[in-house]
Amino acid sequence: MRDLALIDCNNSYCSAERIFRPDLSTAPIVVLSNNDGAVVSRSNEAKALGIKMGEVYFKIKPLVKRAGVVVFSSNYALYADISNRVMSLLANFIAKKHPRSKGTFDYNALSERQKNSVLACIPVGEIWGVGRKLSAGLQDMGIHSALALRDANIPLIRSRFGVVMERTVRELREEQCIELEDVPPPRQQIICSRSFGQHLIDIEDLREAVAHFITTASVKLRKQAGVILGAIHSQHTATQGDLFNTAIDSPLMAVLDQINEKFGRGTIRLSQDHGSRRWSMRQEQKSPAYTTNWDELPICH
Amino acid sequence: MNSPRPLSPLLAPTLLAASSIPAGFPSPCTDHAVEAIDLNDYLYLNKASTYLFRVSGDSMIGTSIHDGDTLIVDRAVAPLHGHIVVASVDGDWTVKRLDLKNKPIRLLPENERFKPIEFKDDQELTIFGVVTWNLHRLMRT
Numbered sequence: 001m002r003d004l005a006l007i008d009c010n011n012s013y014c015s016a017e018r019i020f021r022p023d024l025s026t027a028p029i030v031v032l033s034n035n036d037g038a039v040v041s042r043s044n045e046a047k048a049l050g051i052k053m054g055e056v057y058f059k060i061k062p063l064v065k066r067a068g069v070v071v072f073s074s075n076y077a078l079y080a081d082i083s084n085r086v087m088s089l090l091a092n093f094i095a096k097k098h099p100r101s102k103g104t105f106d107y108n109a110l111s112e113r114q115k116n117s118v119l120a121c122i123p124v125g126e127i128w129g130v131g132r133k134l135s136a137g138l139q140d141m142g143i144h145s146a147l148a149l150r151d152a153n154i155p156l157i158r159s160r161f162g163v164v165m166e167r168t169v170r171e172l173r174e175e176q177c178i179e180l181e182d183v184p185p186p187r188q189q190i191i192c193s194r195s196f197g198q199h200l201i202d203i204e205d206l207r208e209a210v211a212h213f214i215t216t217a218s219v220k221l222r223k224q225a226g227v228i229l230g231a232i233h234s235q236h237t238a239t240q241g242d243l244f245n246t247a248i249d250s251p252l253m254a255v256l257d258q259i260n261e262k263f264g265r266g267t268i269r270l271s272q273d274h275g276s277r278r279w280s281m282r283q284e285q286k287s288p289a290y291t292t293n294w295d296e297l298p299i300c301h
Numbered sequence: 302m303n304s305p306r307p308l309s310p311l312l313a314p315t316l317l318a319a320s321s322i323p324a325g326f327p328s329p330c331t332d333h334a335v336e337a338i339d340l341n342d343y344l345y346l347n348k349a350s351t352y353l354f355r356v357s358g359d360s361m362i363g364t365s366i367h368d369g370d371t372l373i374v375d376r377a378v379a380p381l382h383g384h385i386v387v388a389s390v391d392g393d394w395t396v397k398r399l400d401l402k403n404k405p406i407r408l409l410p411e412n413e414r415f416k417p418i419e420f421k422d423d424q425e426l427t428i429f430g431v432v433t434w435n436l437h438r439l440m441r442t
């Protein structure tokens with residue numbers, strides 16, 4: 001059985017923000033999700049204040065004010081760039097075969113007793129693939145930890161939760177049965193949606209939002225499938241009918257994509273997409289795109 | 302004869318031959334062709350530890366760093382005495398020459414109108430990285 005290494009950055013989004021804000025290196029900071037809705041990353045200091053992962057932002061606003069927590073809206077462009085740098089550095093590091101540093105944990109080096117202790121400390125809801133509902137279901141059966149799940153009766157698990165949960169139990173028993181996908185299979189559906197920044201009353205705003213998301217989704221599909229869009233069908237007839245038609249129209253779409261890539265997203269839009277952006281997400285405290293935008297480079301004196 | 306039809310863009314050739322098919326003798330260049338200079342490689346712009354900063358002010362004018370210039374800063378270079386570095390001072394980034402040989406440690410400007418920045422014993426000096434290149438634009442568009 002092969003060994004798998006999991007590489008993870010501590011509080012990744014917060015850490016990325018701290019690169020350009022060393023003044024916050026020991027401050028409680030949080031990063032918010034789309035729409036500034038929920039907390040998706042917390043520094044250790046913010047964790048110590050009791051702020052939970054996924055906490056809804058407006059609920060913690062009083063605490064944020066009292067404790068001086070610094071809040072960031074998600075700066076996805078920055079995080080993606082930093083993540084790519086981490087991958088690149090890691091590849092370089094591994095290639096040079098440096099000795100192991102602290103901060104690595106080898107599960108395979110543990111004895112059976114040690115593994116049991118570790119698994120007993122992991123709540124069942126923390127396991128990948130066990131969401132809130134499944135976690136509640138398992139706990140009803142008396143399964144509260146990863147250890148308990150590992151040792152659960154497989155036929156019983158399979159009958160109550162299905163084959164996917166059975167595979168999870170087997171993996172906990174170190175039986176490899178979930179294949180690593182080297183190349184993700186072509187997506188059957190593309191999800192491109194956001195919740196709205198404010199309540200929308202006007203149907204035109206809704207139309208505009210949908211037109212915008214369709215464009216974004218189409219770009220994603222074209223990048224994967226080349227130029228043919230035929231597999232996806234719109235239920236309704238779009239006013240600009242050619243978006244979902246066959247390859248004949250695809251050179252036009254390819255040009256549209258190229259223009260938007262070169263001059264910036266949204267340079268050319270579908271006519272339904274007016275650009276009023278009343279529906280676009282709140283991102284009131286976003287840091288500059290330090291590494292991806294010439295106009296937002298950090299400044300030194 | 303039929304009137305000529307426009308060539309469909311889908312059929313347009315996407316690959317240009319690297320050299321023409323010889324009708325006479327082959328060009329002696331073909332065996333020696335090399336890739337053109339790539340500025341990204343030369344300036345290490347794609348290095349994972351390389352970042353860009355914009356300069357404000359003329360505290361380093363003596364070393365030809367001007368207001369509005371763009372600095373290439375490498376976090377993987379160990380800062381040594383005499384290096385020009387970008388450092389954090391009072392919550393702002395500053396570009397200065399690093400003086401590690403004297404006590405206390407100082408950040409030196411290259412402009413008479415500016416004073417050196419001193420770091421006393423208990424003060425922490427945070428260096429973002431070492432400046433490897435300065436990009437100074439000559440022709441304004």
